Amino acid sequence: MADFRKISFGERLARRLRDADAWLEHSLHALGERFNEGLWRIRALSDRLEPSNTGRIVVTLACEALTYAAIGSVLLTALAKPAFRAVNEDQWLKQQDLAVTFIDQTGTVIGRRGILHAKAIPIDELPEHLIKAALATEDRRFYEHFGIDPSGLVRALAANARANGVVQGGSTITQQLAKNLFLTNERSIERKIKEAFLAFWLEARLPKQEILKLYLDRAYLGNGVFGVxxxxxxxxxxxxxxxSLAESAMIAGLFKAPSKYSPTVNLPAARARAADVLSNMVEAGFLTQGQISTALRNPATPVERANQNIADYALDYGFEEIKQLAQxxxxxxxxVLTVRATIDPGLQKHAERALDAILRQQGPSYGVHQSAMVVLDHSGGLRAMVGGRDYGASQFNRATQAMRQPGSSFKPYVYATALLDGxxxxxxxxxxxxxxxxxxRQWCPQNYGRSYGGSMTATVALAKSINTIPIQLNEKIGKGNHKAGRGRVHELIRATGFANEVRDIPGMPLGVSEVTVIDMATGFNAFANGGKQTKPYVAREILGANDEVIYRADTNLDARPQTIPSYVALDMNRMMRKVVTDGTGKRALLPGVPSAGKTGTTDEYRNAWFVGYTGNFTAAVWFGNDDYSATRNMTGGSLPAMAFQHVMAFAHLDIETKNILGLGDEDKPSRDAKLAEIAGAGEAQLPQAGRLYRLSPRGKALLKEIEALEADAPEGPVSEVPAGPARRS
Structure with a gap:
């Protein structure tokens, strides 16, 4: 009988551990073999798939393209994000749905803005040939794309390349609507990016028919007209x-360039453009050649109208004000609103004509093509605004949207801060x-004449526009710290009412930081009115649908914040008076009307300014080029000062002229026949612009006395009095 020995627990455990070790060793060996086999297979596959030199370049470029595309997407999104701040998910369309009529102080209509509810025609009632004309000309693939049309963009680029110029645009109707609703008319890559994103946004929220209706209702079509x-x-x-078909084609031709193709301005060009629109309709397959033959033989003829010169830039600014109030x-x-506007139609027309005449007559010799001007009363009421040479050609408002270096016209803010700080x-x-x-690095600004004048008074330094003095003053304001000094100047300009931020850079005291024309006028208004803060406004009163006043602007200067001590404002008035009488601004002198101000010229003569005021009005004038190109030696004391003189001379005809605060009897206003001559000189054979006149306080008192006498007069015939010679009071 076999002898079975009992195995101890320790032996059993050792045996199990040896078995486990053997299994683990075998498993790891097998796994390693399989892993090596897999690596060899991957290596073999990699060898078979290894690209050639050309393929390697393609793969590398593709990877780089994907990387840059990802970075670009992030940057584009960052640029487009601010555009959506104006877009409220529930309120955006309601805020745009305003119908505003602007009237002057006599009740005469100046212009309209917004969607005119009484004139909004349902899209299914619009003529089919008008819709087809618009689509054939502006966006043939409107019902196919998603807001932007890549194929249309490529087609436009090809057409422009063949023509060696811009003959066809790539923006879809949705993109144009996005610009009209939310953006400015500034020509920049940033705006185009925002426009594209907003086009996607509109397409996602509105049906195509609604987008088309909004576009046809709101498009600018020349002569101050909006909508078909x-x-x-x-x-x-x-x-x-x-x-008719011919008339629809002529209107559709206005979408591209409403000023250039306006039938009331250039009928031959309008008819040629209408013929192009008809050809586009055939090319798009909307009509046949036979269907357009009658329209080609009998082109449209507009009705005769008096030449209307409407303050389009000013009305755009006023409409933005109304939208902000509504918001x-x-x-x-x-x-549905009626706005009693501060705009003086006669002064507005004169300003437009005067600046245009100066550009036509002297612009070529100076190499300058654009200008802008703002005229305010001392409460901030906008009396006139010129935002560019031709509103139809460009609705970009150079008076409110263009940021340009002001040059030496910025120096008064530095001097005022120095006066304020003692x-x-x-x-x-x-x-x-x-x-x-x-x-x-070291920066040493030089004077215009590349020389130094030594000791002089601060008043003379400002009148001669010495560059070194504002830098010295800025350092003293900051107690040795230039940045701290600029901070104090920055506080002052914000207090005067600047709406736009001014960059804090070392050259700011010399006007290197960009500003707008309207901000400069607002800032100088604080000097002219004794130190009160103002904000430009157009709406004096706003009437509702039942003609009840629902808003009234506060025109009481006494209630405005005192942002600059009155003694500082009066000192600045006396100092800037010397700029006009003895300094760089002599061309801004007005016979019988005390004026003060400051010239400004930037490097390479890219910008030229004159900003000044009288006891009645403040005005800022800018001349330059949209592409920032240099002019030919144009300074602020040349065309800008001349424009100020012409326009302000007209503004003071037949009104009670006030003296500038702080000036003495030697500058007392007086009647001077030369004022009318200067006012007419800027028009260059253009008919005299009509003007709205206001009664002086003495005239108002006399009128009340006459009304009282009339009320107390006994009934019955009045005895005839022989007529004497006419007398003007």
Missing amino acids: QSAAEHYFGKDVRDL AGKLGNQR VITPSSIVVDKPTCINFG
Whole structure:
């Protein structure tokens, strides 16, 4: 019988551990073999798939392209994000749905803005040939794309390349609507990016028919006309539903360039453009050649109208003001509004003509093509605004949207801060000498004449526009710290009412930081009115649908914040008076009307300014080029000062002229016949612009006395009095 020995627990455990070790070793070996086999297979596959040199380059470029595309997408999104701040998911369309009529102080209509509810025609009632004309000309693939049309963009680029110029645009109707609703007319890559994103946004929220209707209702079609219904009434004196094919083609031709192809301005060009639109309709397959033959043989003829010169830039600015008031809830639920505007139509027309005449006559010799101007009363009321040479060609408002370097016209803010902080008085002696700033590198600004004048008073330094003195003053304002000094200047300009931020850079005291024309006028208004803060406004009163006043602007200067001490404002007035009488601004002198101000010229003569004021009005004038190209030696004391003189001379005809605060009897206003001569000189054979006149306080008192006498007079015939010679009071 076999002898079975009992195995101890320790032996059993050791045996199990040896078995486990053997299994683990075998498994790891097998796994390693399989892993090596897999690596060899991958290596073999990699060898078979290894690209050639050409393939390697393609793969590398593709990877780089994907990387840059990802980075570009992030950057594009970052640029487009601010555009959506104006877009409220529930309120955006309601805020745009305003119908505003602007009237002057006599009740005469100046212009309209917004969607005119009484004239909004349902899209299914619009003539089919008008819709087809618009689509054939502006966006043939409107019903196929998603907001942007890549194929249309490529087609436009090819057409422009063949023509060696811009003959066809790539923006879809949705993109154009996005620009009209939410963006400015600035020509920049940033705006185009925002426009594309907003086009996607509109397409996602509105049906195609609604997008097309909004576009046709709001597009600018020249002569201050917005929308196809208003265009039909203005150009052809009929309802849009009654337009013929030829008339529809002429209106559709206005979308591209409403000023260039306006039938009331250039009928041959308008008819040629209409013929192009008809050809586009055939090319798009909407009509046949036979269907357009009658329209080609009998082109449209507009109704005769008096030449209307409407303050389009000013009305755009006023409309933005109304939208802001509506958004702030200050107009209740009212959407059909009448605005009693501060705009003086006669002064507005004169300003437009004067600047255009100066550009036509002297622009070529100076190499300058654009200008802008803002005229304010001392409460901030906008009396006139010129935002560019031709509103039809460009709705970009150079008076409110263009940021340009002001040059030496910015220096008064530095001097005012120095006066405020007790650094100088107008009679303080300053020394024009080499002056430098260190900010990582050394910058030593030079004077216009490349020389230094030594000791002089602060008033003379400002009148002669010495560059070194503002740098010295800025350092003293900051107690040795230039950045701290600029901070104090920045506080002052914000207090005066600047709406746009001014960059804090070392050259800011010399006007290197960009500003707008309207901000400069607003800032100088604080000097002219004794130190009160103002904000430009167009709406003096706003009436609702039942003609009740629902908003009234506060024109009481006494209630405005005192942002600059009155003594500082009066000192600045006396100092800037010397700029006009003895300094760089002599061309801004007005016979019998005290004026003050400051010239400004930037490097390479790219920008030229004159900003000034009288006891009645403040004005800022800018001349330059849209592409920032240099002019030929144009300074602020040349065309800008001349424009100020012409326009302000007209503004003071037949009104009570006030003296500038702080000036003495030697500058007392007086009647001077030369004022009318200067006012007419800027028009260059153009007919005299009509003007609205206001009664002086003495005239108002006399009128009240006459009304009282009339009320107390006994009934019955009045005895005849022999007529004497006419007398003008």
